[in-house]
Amino acid sequence: MGDVDKAAVAQAENVSDKPRKRGCLGHLARFWWAYLIVLVVIVVIVVPVVLLVGVPKIAQNKLDDAELILDGIVVTNTQGQNFSMSINSTIKSDGSVHAKIDGFQGVMYLEDHEPHTPFAKIDFPETTSDALQTVNVTQFVPIENLEALTRFNTWLLVNDSLRVTVEGDTHVHVRGISRSYAVTFKKTITIPGLRGLNGTVVKPTWVSLKPDEKGNNFRATTVIPNRSPVSFELGNVTFHNYLLGREVGTVFIDNLTLRPGTNEYPLRATIDNGAVIDALGQKPYCEQNGVLPFQIRGKTVVNHGQSLPYFADALAAYNQTVSIPIGEAVKSSLGVTVPCGGLGGGNN
Ligand SMILES: *[C@@H]1O[C@H](CO)[C@@H](O)[C@H](O)[C@H]1NC(C)=O
Ligand SMILES: *[C@@H]1O[C@H](CO)[C@@H](O)[C@H](O)[C@H]1NC(C)=O
Ligand SMILES: *[C@@H]1O[C@H](CO)[C@@H](O)[C@H](O)[C@H]1NC(C)=O
Ligand SMILES: *[C@@H]1O[C@H](CO)[C@@H](O)[C@H](O)[C@H]1NC(C)=O
Ligand SMILES: *[C@@H]1O[C@H](CO)[C@@H](O)[C@H](O)[C@H]1NC(C)=O
Numbered sequence: 394m395g396d397v398d399k400a401a402v403a404q405a406e407n408v409s410d411k412p413r414k415r416g417c418l419g420h421l422a423r424f425w426w427a428y429l430i431v432l433v434v435i436v437v438i439v440v441p442v443v444l445l446v447g448v449p450k451i452a453q454n455k456l457d458d459a460e461l462i463l464d465g466i467v468v469t470n471t472q473g474q475n476f477s478m479s480i481n482s483t484i485k486s487d488g489s490v491h492a493k494i495d496g497f498q499g500v501m502y503l504e505d506h507e508p509h510t511p512f513a514k515i516d517f518p519e520t521t522s523d524a525l526q527t528v529n530v531t532q533f534v535p536i537e538n539l540e541a542l543t544r545f546n547t548w549l550l551v552n553d554s555l556r557v558t559v560e561g562d563t564h565v566h567v568r569g570i571s572r573s574y575a576v577t578f579k580k581t582i583t584i585p586g587l588r589g590l591n592g593t594v595v596k597p598t599w600v601s602l603k604p605d606e607k608g609n610n611f612r613a614t615t616v617i618p619n620r621s622p623v624s625f626e627l628g629n630v631t632f633h634n635y636l637l638g639r640e641v642g643t644v645f646i647d648n649l650t651l652r653p654g655t656n657e658y659p660l661r662a663t664i665d666n667g668a669v670i671d672a673l674g675q676k677p678y679c680e681q682n683g684v685l686p687f688q689i690r691g692k693t694v695v696n697h698g699q700s701l702p703y704f705a706d707a708l709a710a711y712n713q714t715v716s717i718p719i720g721e722a723v724k725s726s727l728g729v730t731v732p733c734g735g736l737g738g739g740n741n
C-alpha cells in the first residue's frame with residue numbers, strides 16, 4: 394500500500410508542476426480533459442486511499458510505537474467485591490503526529506497466562522500524542538473475575554517480575570482531518586514482583602509463657618520489603634506459622650498496607666512455646682545463637698470485617714522462610730538459655 398501511495402503522490406506532484414513550467418494556454422486548452430482526469434483520480438482515488446488506508450495505518454503504527462510506563466498503582470478501600478485503584482502512568486512517543494486519542498475502557502490481563510482473562514478494567518481518559526504524557530487514573534473497580542484477580546495477585550506476590558498487558562479499542566483524531574480512525578491500544582508492561590516477600594525481618598520484642606489479653610505470647614517488629622510499584626491495603630492479616638515442618642501457631646499483623654519500599658509493622662503471635670524450646674535445644678540451632686527458621690504462609694485477610702480472598706489466597710500460595718532470633722528473646726523475657734540437648738535435667 395505504501396508504494397501505491399508514494400507512486401500516486403509522485404504522480405500528483407509531477408502533474409501539478411508541469412502547468413506552471415510550461416504556462417501554455419494552448420496546451421491547456423487542448424489537453425484540459427487529461428488534467429480533469431488526473432484531478433478526478435486524485436480526488437476520487439488518491440485522497441480516499443491516503444485517508445482510509447494511509448492515515449489509519451500511520452496512526453496505529455504511531456500508537457504501537459508509543460511506550461507505556463507504569464509509575465505506580467495504589468489499591469485502597471479493598472472490599473470483598475470491589476476496591477479502588479489509582480494508576481499513574483506516562484506515555485512516551487516521538488510526538489511527530491498531532492492527534493487526539495479518545496478515552497476508552499481497557500482490560501488488564503497477565504500476558505504469560507493463557508487464556509488471557511482480564512483481572513481488571515480501567516477507563517483511560519482522552520490523551521494527545523504529545524511526546525510525554527501523564528495519564529493518572531483513579532477509579533472504582535468491581536471484581537468481575539475473582540480467579541483472574543487472585544492469580545494476578547499471586548504472581549505479583551511470588552514472582553521476580555510479571556508481564557501485564559493493557560488493551561482496548563479506541564479512536565484517533567488526526568489534526569486537520571475530520572473523520573476519526575479506529576485503533577487498538579495494546580501495551581505490555583513488565584512489573585517488578587514482591588518476590589515472595591523475601592527479605593522479611595522479624596525482631597522479637599517480647600516472649601511470654603502466659604498469653605496476654607489477646608491470647609498472644611509473642612510480639613515483634615517486622616520489616617517487610619515490597620519491591621513492586623504497587624501499594625495494597627490489606628487490613629488485618631494472619632499467617633500460618635511453621636517450625637521444622639510443623640504448624641506451631643498463628644501470626645497476626647493488624648491494619649497492614651504494603652507500600653513500595655520497606656514496611657515496618659508491629660507483629661503479634663500465638664506460638665507453641667514447647668515447640669520453640671525444643672527446637673532451640675536441637676543442633677544446629679543451639680549452636681547458632683537461637684536463630685530459628687520459621688516459615689509463614691498467609692491464612693486470612695480481613696479488612697473492616699470483609700474477607701478478601703483475592704489477597705488471602707495469594708498470600709497462602711507461598712511459604713516464606715524467616716529466620717527469627719527467638720533464642721535471645723526467650724533469654725531476656727524468660728531468663729532461659731536453652732543448651733544443646735534441651736532444658737531436661739534442671740538446667741534452668
Ligand atoms: C499519583 O500521583 C499523585 C499526584 O502526584 C499522587 O498523589 C498519588 O499518590 C500517585 N498515585 C500513584 C498510584 O502513584
Ligand atoms: C462493594 O462491595 C461490597 C461488598 O464487598 C458491597 O457491600 C458494596 O455495596 C460494593 N459497592 C458497590 C458500590 O458496589
Ligand atoms: C501523575 O502522577 C505523577 C506521579 O506518579 C505526578 O508527578 C503527576 O503530577 C501526576 N499528574 C497529574 C496530572 O495528576
Ligand atoms: C509466576 O509464578 C507462577 C507461580 O506462582 C508461575 O506459575 C508463573 O509461571 C510465573 N510467571 C512468570 C512470568 O514468572
Ligand atoms: C532471597 O534473597 C536473597 C538475596 O537477597 C537470595 O540470596 C535468596 O536466594 C532469595 N531467596 C528466594 C527464595 O528467592
Ligand SMILES: *[C@@H]1O[C@H](CO)[C@@H](O)[C@H](O)[C@H]1NC(C)=O
Pocket residue numbers: 635637638639688690709710711712
Ligand atoms: C508450607 O510449609 C508447610 C510446613 O513445612 C507445609 O506443610 C506446606 O504444605 C507448605 N505450603 C506451601 C504452599 O508450600
Ligand SMILES: *[C@@H]1O[C@H](CO)[C@@H](O)[C@H](O)[C@H]1NC(C)=O
Pocket residue numbers: 647648
Ligand atoms: C487499626 O485501625 C483501626 C481503625 O481503622 C484502629 O481503631 C486500630 O487501633 C488500629 N489497630 C492497630 C493495631 O493499629
Ligand SMILES: *[C@@H]1O[C@H](CO)[C@@H](O)[C@H](O)[C@H]1NC(C)=O
Pocket residue numbers: 628629647648695696697698
Ligand atoms: C483489625 O482488628 C481490630 C480488632 O481486632 C479492629 O479494631 C480493626 O478495626 C481491624 N482493622 C481492620 C483494618 O479491619
